[in-house]
Amino acid sequence: MLYRSFIHLPRVGEARERALWEQGVLSWAHLLAARRLRGFSPEELSLFRRILLRCLDRFHDPHFWIRCLPRRHLWRLMPHFSGTTVYLDIETTGLSFKESHITVVGLYDGQKYQAFVRGQNLEEVPKILPRYQQIITFGGSRFDLPFLKVCFPEIRLPPLHHDLYYLFRRLGLRGGLKRIEVELGLVRPQEIARLDGLAAVRLWFRARLGDQKALETLLAYNQADVINLVTLAQIAWQRLWDQLDTPWGQP
DNA sequence: CATGGGTGAAGTCGACGGGT
DNA sequence: ACCCGTCGACTTCACCCATG
Numbered sequence: 001m002l003y004r005s006f007i008h009l010p011r012v013g014e015a016r017e018r019a020l021w022e023q024g025v026l027s028w029a030h031l032l033a034a035r036r037l038r039g040f041s042p043e044e045l046s047l048f049r050r051i052l053l054r055c056l057d058r059f060h061d062p063h064f065w066i067r068c069l070p071r072r073h074l075w076r077l078m079p080h081f082s083g084t085t086v087y088l089d090i091e092t093t094g095l096s097f098k099e100s101h102i103t104v105v106g107l108y109d110g111q112k113y114q115a116f117v118r119g120q121n122l123e124e125v126p127k128i129l130p131r132y133q134q135i136i137t138f139g140g141s142r143f144d145l146p147f148l149k150v151c152f153p154e155i156r157l158p159p160l161h162h163d164l165y166y167l168f169r170r171l172g173l174r175g176g177l178k179r180i181e182v183e184l185g186l187v188r189p190q191e192i193a194r195l196d197g198l199a200a201v202r203l204w205f206r207a208r209l210g211d212q213k214a215l216e217t218l219l220a221y222n223q224a225d226v227i228n229l230v231t232l233a234q235i236a237w238q239r240l241w242d243q244l245d246t247p248w249g250q251p
Numbered sequence: 252c253a254t255g256g257g258t259g260a261a262g263t264c265g266a267c268g269g270g271t
Numbered sequence: 272a273c274c275c276g277t278c279g280a281c282t283t284c285a286c287c288c289a290t291g
Contacts, residue, residue: 011278044268165289170258
């Protein structure tokens with residue numbers, strides 16, 4: 001996908017990127033080889049070539065792409081950094097950054113789910129997160145990530161963040177995580193299907209009183225939230241891709 | 252319940268390609 | 272060498288709403 005993108009070139013937006021695609025320039029290689037193109041002066045093309053060579057140099061540098069790509073198109077990077085992605089969802093004792101605190105941080109790297117629990121291993125989170133280049137959340141830009149920064153002021157987060165909440169909103173799917181899951185036909189294990197965030201708060205307090213089963217349920221709930229993010233991210237990416245309506249169809 | 256980032260529309264500006 | 276139209280970038284602003 002990335003090597004088919006031209007939106008990061010200067011004075012190229014959606015319209016001119018499409019103009020390139022429509023005259024058969026479907027990848028950087030095509031552009032690098034092109035002599036003349038309608039709507040682009042030779043001077044502009046040679047500028048583009050210089051930039052694309054630099055893009056090849058920095059191909060795996062997320063900071064570079066975050067600077068180059070317009071915010072609105074950062075989603076294109078998702079599969080590009082899939083090998084170094086972490087999915088994240090937290091549980092807290094409430095909504096207020098001041099009054100509440102984190103109880104569980106759930107991470108999934110595509111292979112393994114890990115829970116970090118307050119009073120056990122929560123302080124490991126700042127050591128783990130910087131290992132990844134890309135982080136995917138649902139509503140994380142307003143909730144999970146600010147909360148983490150309050151809890152761990154020094155924390156270094158992965159440079160690239162995709163908030164599925166906003167991506168789905170753009171796709172016309174409004175509503176919370178659970179609602180969107182239902183809409184897309186994703187299922188949860190029976191025993192946690194009816195839980196929500198408030199239930200998670202109650203489970204935490206029961207766990208603190210020594211109810212071991214409550215902690216297990218809380219972690220199962222968090223795990224379902226986190227792992228569903230993988231499917232949701234794939235769907236969001238696919239739909240955003242479809243929306244581009246490229247001349248050649250599938251990625 | 253507290254919280255605050257993202258969206259999208261509208262408007263403006265200015266760069267640039269291309270036709271004359 | 273010039274002008275025009277197109278298009279991208281940027282700013283402003285009201286509005287929205289899911290998170291535990």
